[in-house]
Amino acid sequence: MHKSIHIISFNVPSPPNYGGIIDVYYKLKALHAAGVQIILHCFDYGRGEAPELEAFCVKVYYYKRKTGLWTNLSLLPYNVYSRKDPALISNLLQNDYPILFEALHTCYYLDDERLKNRLKIYRESNIEHDYYYHLSKASRGWIKKTFLRVEAWRYHRYEKVLRHADRMLVVSTADTDYLKKQFPEVEVEYMPSFHANDRVTIEPGQSDFILYHGNLSVVENEFAALYLIREVFSKLPHRCVIAGMNPSRHLREAAAPYAHIEIKANPDQDEMDYLVRNAQIQTLITFQDTGLKLKLLNSLFSGRHVLVNSLMLTGSGLDDLCTIANTPGEMILACEQLMQMPMNTARIAEREQLLFPNYSNRHQAERLKDLL
Numbered sequence: 372m373h374k375s376i377h378i379i380s381f382n383v384p385s386p387p388n389y390g391g392i393i394d395v396y397y398k399l400k401a402l403h404a405a406g407v408q409i410i411l412h413c414f415d416y417g418r419g420e421a422p423e424l425e426a427f428c429v430k431v432y433y434y435k436r437k438t439g440l441w442t443n444l445s446l447l448p449y450n451v452y453s454r455k456d457p458a459l460i461s462n463l464l465q466n467d468y469p470i471l472f473e474a475l476h477t478c479y480y481l482d483d484e485r486l487k488n489r490l491k492i493y494r495e496s497n498i499e500h501d502y503y504y505h506l507s508k509a510s511r512g513w514i515k516k517t518f519l520r521v522e523a524w525r526y527h528r529y530e531k532v533l534r535h536a537d538r539m540l541v542v543s544t545a546d547t548d549y550l551k552k553q554f555p556e557v558e559v560e561y562m563p564s565f566h567a568n569d570r571v572t573i574e575p576g577q578s579d580f581i582l583y584h585g586n587l588s589v590v591e592n593e594f595a596a597l598y599l600i601r602e603v604f605s606k607l608p609h610r611c612v613i614a615g616m617n618p619s620r621h622l623r624e625a626a627a628p629y630a631h632i633e634i635k636a637n638p639d640q641d642e643m644d645y646l647v648r649n650a651q652i653q654t655l656i657t658f659q660d661t662g663l664k665l666k667l668l669n670s671l672f673s674g675r676h677v678l679v680n681s682l683m684l685t686g687s688g689l690d691d692l693c694t695i696a697n698t699p700g701e702m703i704l705a706c707e708q709l710m711q712m713p714m715n716t717a718r719i720a721e722r723e724q725l726l727f728p729n730y731s732n733r734h735q736a737e738r739l740k741d742l743l
Contacts, residue, residue, distance in 0.1 A: 373408045374743045375429075375468045380413040381454065381476040383433070385421035387567065388640070389586045389616065391496040393665050394542070395473050397565035401736035403427040407743070412462065414454050414477075432462055443518075448499070448525040450476045460485065469743050472536070475499045475526065482535040492742065493536040496564075498546055500527035505659040509594040533557065538742065543686030545660065562739070563687075564665050565732050568672035571723045574648050577675070577713040580610040581706060582650035584643065585666055587636075588617035595656050600625045602699035603654070604632050607706055614638050614646055644673070652676045652709050654702070660685035667693075668730060671722060675714040678705050688729075692722055 380395045387396035402409060403426075411428040416436040424431050434456040445452045460480050463470060469490035472478050474497075481491060500523045507519035533539065534554055540562040541547040547561045583599055585592035596613050600622075604611040613626065614635040626632045638646065647653065653670040660682045667687065670677045677693045680702075684690050694709060696702040728734040 373406060374740060375408040375410070375466075376402070376743055377410045377412065377463055377468050377470045378473065379459070379470065379477040380411065380473045381450075383413045383415050383418040383421050383424075384411075385418075385424055386640070390589075390665060391474055391564075393566060394494075394496065394564040397567060397732055398736070398739075399424070399427040401565055401732040402739065404733070405736040405740050407736075407740055410462075410468065412459055414456075432459070434459055446525065446528070447479075448475070448522055448529050449518075450522065451479050451529060455479045463489075475529070475533075478532055482532050490538075490743070491536050493533055493539045495539055495541040495546055495550065498549060500524070500530065502659065506590050509590045509658070540739070544688060545686030547686070562735055563730050564668060565735060566665055566668045566672070566730075568669065569732065570672075571719060571726065572648065572673045573675060573714060573719045573722065575714055575716060575719065577710075578649050578651045579710075580612055580650055581607070581652045581654060581710075582612050582614065582646055582674075583654045584614045584646065586617070587613070587615040587619070587622060591657065591659055593619060593622055594658060596622055597625055598658075599654060599656065599702075600629070600632060603702045603706070605629050606699075606703055607631075609706070609710055612646060612650070614643060647674050650674060652678050652706060654678045654706075655683050656680045656702075657683045671726060672730075676709040676712065678702065678709065689725075692725055 382392055384392050384395040387393045399409060409428040411424060411431045413433060414436040415433050416438060420433055437453050442453045443449045454477055460483060464485060467489060469492060471492045471494055472481055473494050480486060503519050503523035503526060507516050507523060510516045510519055534557065536557055538558040539550055541550055541559060542564050544561050547559055551559045583596055587593055587596060611632045612635060616637055618634050618636050623634055626634050647670060653674045655667055655670060655677060656679065657664060664683055667683060671692050679693045679695060680697050681695055684693065694705050696705045
């Protein structure tokens with residue numbers, strides 16, 4: 372007998388090219404391979420329908436996200452209230468299958484009385500009030516700062532809705548500890564993010580460039596890229612590449628004085644894969660310790676040396692696979708050392724041993740299937 376599940380996604384999960392949407396897409400793929408029948412519900416606000424999702428799902432529903440000023444006039448988080456749709460609850464009530472709510476954004480109906488007898492699973496991606504608070508600190512412009520600070524307050528107030536979940540699946544051990552303390556009556560367990568890698572694909576050898584990659588339109592990532600340009604890359608003699616979606620003019624101007632620093636805007640998937648596989652060093656830093664950074668997993672599966680600061684590793688259990696540096700001086704020294712160290716088969720084998728099975732999509736899909 373097939374197991375079935377409703378999955379509510381905060382965005383259309385294709386293409387899988389940023390943050391939490393990568394977790395959603397590869398979860399769909401892995402659950403489908405494990406024999407689970409998926410009814411997918413996703414909120415569209417610009418991506419459009421994605422027929423390729425029908426390869427993994429028996430049914431895909433699309434709902435228009437209601438954005439704009441009037442939606443923001445609520446005590447509920449804007450990102451929750453804008454995903455309210457009567458058609459969604461109507462479709463969820465067509466059967467009694469378990470429901471997976473992807474991120475707090477999708478939890479508008481989590482406490483709905485009509486779902487009180489359903490198995491409801493919350494998939495955490497961040498402690499949202501912490502995430503938005505840190506975004507507000509990193510943002511420029513008082514309007515954006517104010518919105519993010521208000522959204523952080525609303526999320527902190529709204530978080531109590533999670534007591535209506537039967538189980539939480541959490542992306543980092545640090546967040547797991549926090550949610551267990553906040554919601555002792557709910558089953559909370561650690562389940563790392565799903566990702567694009569079914570196997571380790573690291574290229575042996577070495578190259579002549581250092582890479583930072585991420586969605587550059589996200590304030591957190593732009594802040595990290597600017598820090599690297601000013602404090603680290605500008606002081607190195609090696610070629611440095613910053614690649615990702617929608618870099619701002621501010622970021623381009625920061626890199627412009629340095630001939631050895633290159634901004635690659637909106638690379639397609641093939642080019643990004645090439646950069647990750649062929650860089651000598653992936654530099655991954657963050658100034659927020661929330662969630663599990665998916666680019667860290669991708670880099671460990673397919674990149675050579677991975678240089679991080681401590682906050683990037685919080686709750687990941689991946690410390691032994693990375694070089695850790697927390698100051699510009701430490702980062703510069705580590706880059707100089709790692710540029711001289713070819714990636715060999717022994718290091719690749721060690722990484723494989725530590726990544727499997729705990730960070731395997733297949734292993735996580737079987738765990739989730741058993742919960743149903």
